[in-house]
Amino acid sequence: MPAAEYMRDMVARSSFIRKMFEEGIKLKAQFGPENVFDFSLGNPDLPPPPQFKTTLRDLVEEMDGHGYMPNPGWPQVRTAVAEYLTREQGVELKMEHVVMTPGAAGGLHVALKSIFNPGEELITPAPYFVEYGTYAQISGGKLVTVPTGPGFGLDPAAVEAALTERTRAVLINSPNNPTGAVYTQEQLEGLARVLEGAKSRWNRRIYLISDEPYRKIVYDGLKVPSIFRVYPHTFLVTSYSKELSLAGERIGFVAVHPQAEDVGELCQVMVIANRIFYVNAPSMMQLAVGRLQGVCVDVSVYQRRRDIFYEGLIRAGYQVEKPGGAFYLFPKSPLPDDVAFTGLLKEERILVVPGSGFGGPGYFRISYAVPDRTISASLEGFRRALEKA
Numbered sequence: 001m002p003a004a005e006y007m008r009d010m011v012a013r014s015s016f017i018r019k020m021f022e023e024g025i026k027l028k029a030q031f032g033p034e035n036v037f038d039f040s041l042g043n044p045d046l047p048p049p050p051q052f053k054t055t056l057r058d059l060v061e062e063m064d065g066h067g068y069m070p071n072p073g074w075p076q077v078r079t080a081v082a083e084y085l086t087r088e089q090g091v092e093l094k095m096e097h098v099v100m101t102p103g104a105a106g107g108l109h110v111a112l113k114s115i116f117n118p119g120e121e122l123i124t125p126a127p128y129f130v131e132y133g134t135y136a137q138i139s140g141g142k143l144v145t146v147p148t149g150p151g152f153g154l155d156p157a158a159v160e161a162a163l164t165e166r167t168r169a170v171l172i173n174s175p176n177n178p179t180g181a182v183y184t185q186e187q188l189e190g191l192a193r194v195l196e197g198a199k200s201r202w203n204r205r206i207y208l209i210s211d212e213p214y215r216k217i218v219y220d221g222l223k224v225p226s227i228f229r230v231y232p233h234t235f236l237v238t239s240y241s242k243e244l245s246l247a248g249e250r251i252g253f254v255a256v257h258p259q260a261e262d263v264g265e266l267c268q269v270m271v272i273a274n275r276i277f278y279v280n281a282p283s284m285m286q287l288a289v290g291r292l293q294g295v296c297v298d299v300s301v302y303q304r305r306r307d308i309f310y311e312g313l314i315r316a317g318y319q320v321e322k323p324g325g326a327f328y329l330f331p332k333s334p335l336p337d338d339v340a341f342t343g344l345l346k347e348e349r350i351l352v353v354p355g356s357g358f359g360g361p362g363y364f365r366i367s368y369a370v371p372d373r374t375i376s377a378s379l380e381g382f383r384r385a386l387e388k389a
């Protein structure tokens with residue numbers, strides 16, 4: 001067998017999602033794309049804010065080279081990000097704390113590669129973003145999942161129970177994919193106490209990685225608490241994939257807290273990790289987002305869709321938490337076998353992802369990054385599938 005064993009395992013694990021994707025294509029060919037209700041992909045469908053195009057036009061005129069640059073990114077962009085984060089997080093950052101990466105995925109790889117030794121453990125609350133297991137593995141780590149509390153909230157006691165002398169980091173994601181949950185200040189402070197407690201117990205620093213690509217996509221005036229003010233030994237990872245609808249352009253960053261333990265060394269290894277994985281993040285996109293700090297898509301559109309979908313599902317008889325952010329709903333499957341229930345939805349030409357794929361069996365994930373009319377037109381199918389179940 002020419003392929004590496006762990007890569008072959010990854011192919012096997014991804015075949016389920018690929019199968020769904022292929023079935024979606026088949027259904028669309030058979031019934032016409034407008035008659036298939038595809039809620040399977042978390043691909044932002046809103047256009048980027050208008051400033052994005054004008055910024056790109058300016059850059060086409062202004063850029064006088066497209067060569068290599070320092071591995072962590074353009075200094076003026078890292079400075080702009082550091083200044084923005086200083087205001088957002090209430091903690092003063094400098095350019096050296098920021099590494100520009102190809103999306104949040106790139107930032108996660110850089111953070112994990114920077115701190116993991118072979119066999120060390122990464123704790124994450126389930127349900128979780130499906131790629132975390134793979135990302136941990138690539139850096140030599142092992143993913144350990146812990147349950148969430150009511151409303152899929154963060155449960156610090158569950159994290160505490162899973163800590164061992166091999167724990168290297170805890171990875172959280174709020175607003176969450178797939179549940180839409182937004183962790184509270186109190187939950188985050190509880191987690192920080194647990195991680196400080198582990199330091200006294202094992203004399204070992206456990207880092208926190210906060211994956212926040214949906215930070216700006218929150219509803220009803222909710223605010224995502226500043227993670228840097230809660231726990232200093234933190235990597236903040238994010239991207240412009242969702243807030244500027246630039247998922248295909250691959251741009252984001254990882255920032256380390258200026259008071260993190262061994263911060264000087266961490267800044268050095270982050271640069272090396274970025275270099276070995278990517279050399280540097282896409283040049284023109286760095287320059288564009290550097291000029292668009294704080295700009296965001298129209299979140300009210302996602303909120304309106306959440307409301308239409310949530311209310312429609314409740315009326316149809318589903319059990320579902322009202323999400324505070326991101327663009328996902330995570331309803332309870334009316335059948336204990338969530339894969340079987342997504343099969344019933346498929347008979348109604350509705351495509352969703354079984355919760356089992358996110359470490360959340362007994363649920364299914366809906367992505368509402370789709371036009372309002374797709375949501376409204378699907379609700380009758382959701383009602384019929386529930387009736388069949």
Ligand SMILES: Cc1ncc(COP(=O)(O)O)c(C=O)c1O
Pocket residue numbers: 042102103104105106129173176177211213238239240241247251252
């Ligand atoms: C929770 C979470 N983290 C990371 C990513 C990767 O984001 P990016 O496309 O910016 O790499 C995603 C993408 O959907 C996500 O949902």
